[in-house]
Amino acid sequence: MRKSPFTKSSRLSFRAGLFSAIGVGGVSMGLSYFFFESSLENLLFFGLLLMILTFGIVYAITYRMLIRRMETLNRINRNIARKRFEDYDNLSTGGHDELDYLIKQTIRASKTVEREIQRLNRIENYRKEFIGDISHELKTPIFAIQGFIETLLNGAIDDEEVNRRFLKKAMRNVNRLILLTKDLMEISKLETGELKSEVQSIYLHNVISDVVDNLQYKAQKENVTLEMGAFNENTLVRADRNQIKQVLINLVENAIKYNVAGGSVTVSAQPFSNDPGKMLVSVKDTGIGIDQQYIERVTERFFRIDKSRSREKGGTGLGLAIVKHIMEAHGEEFFIDSAPNEGSTFSFTLTKAEVEQTRPPVDSVG
Known part of the structure; x- marks a missing residue:
């Protein structure tokens, strides 16, 4: 075990006292010899006495000034080395040097x-959780595909009805992996900043209209009404x-996926009440809703409230995480308002754009 350098005596104080004593003693003996013509015995006696007094005084003063603060400094460094951190906010050092x-x-x-270690621990925990999640997500469809193929190789391939049904199931799992x-x-790419946002002036009505039209077939398949709320078609963001x-x-597909038969999904936009320079885009559904305890977690990677329903509907568990990262990249806000069995409303803000006369918006045609 290594001995602590801070004991009842102090090497630093000893050296300061010793060097001071030698200096003062030497100077005093020299002055006495030249100016007072003292005998050699008297010179040595008074010089030695002065050296002892100087050593004691300097040692005591430096020890009192330094030892407590040196112990404090050593304690802090020792705690850092051992990754043990204390609250030093109320620590008084008693000096201004x-x-x-x-x-x-x-x-x-x-x-x-301490902050860096906490950050690294969070990253390590996140990495472990991510590896576990992604392993599970990959393993499920891979094992399913393996099972279907093995069944076909064991003789089911000769039955045209069975092999066709198994091949469709295998293909569905392949699509899930894709x-x-x-x-x-x-x-x-979003997290590393590799995927840059090409911000331009766009007609918001056109973008929403395209998405609603393209997802009508999914809504009809699930017996859900998908509609678009009325707002100014010339709104630029x-x-x-x-x-x-x-x-x-992502938001509309989730609203359809977690809806009920005969339910509805409405996509709308209106001026943001908290900031007149922004628009608030909302996707409102009449689905199963989300319990308050899960709302903060639904934007995490692979987080699912009902895992069996999510896999049955073909979700990857990354849709809302992507939404969150895109909105953060835009510097906009993202809101979730939901209640079990009452439905959910997912909203995000977009900054309004001034109409540019010299250059039309990128989607002004079609």
Whole structure:
């Protein structure tokens, strides 16, 4: 076990006292010899006495000034090395010198190291959770495909009705893997900043109308009414058209997927009450809703409230995470308002754009 350098004596104080004593003693003996013509015995006696007094005084003063603060500095550094962090906010060093400054800098360094360790721990926990989730998400369709193929190879391939049904199921799982890979690549690009937002002036009505028209077949298949609320067709916003379209597709598909037979989904836009310079785009459904305890987590990767229903409907668990990242990249806000068995409303803001006379918006035609 390594011995602590801070004991009842102080090497630093000892050296300061020793060097001071030698200096003072030497100077005093020299002055006495030249000016007072003292005998050698008297010179040595008074010089030695002065050296002892000087050593004692300097040692006591430096020890009192330094030892407590040096112990504090050592304790902070030892805690950093052991990854143990204390609250130093009320720590009083009792000095206003270089050592006091060094202690304060060390405390700041300790807090920085603590925050960094916490951040790395969160990343490590997130990585472990992500690896577990992605392994499960990949394993489920792969094992399903393997099972269908093995069944076919064991003789079911000769039955045309059975092999066709199994091949359709295998293809459905292949499509699920393709969607999962696509969503993973997209969210990875969003998180790393590789996917940049090409913000331009776009007609919001055109984007919403395209999404509603393209997803009508899905709504009809689930016996859900999909409609678009009325608002000014000439409303211009500043956004990346493709990314906002992806946001709307993800939200509308979820609203259809987690709806009830005979339910409805309404996509609308209106001026944002908290900021007249923004529009609030909303996707409202009459579906199963979300319990309050889960609302903050639904934008996490792979988080599902009802996992069996999500897999049955073909979801990857990444849709809302992608929505969140796109809105953050745009510097906009994203809201979720929901209640069980009453439906949900997913909303996000978009900044209005001034009409440019010299250059038409990118989607002004068609």
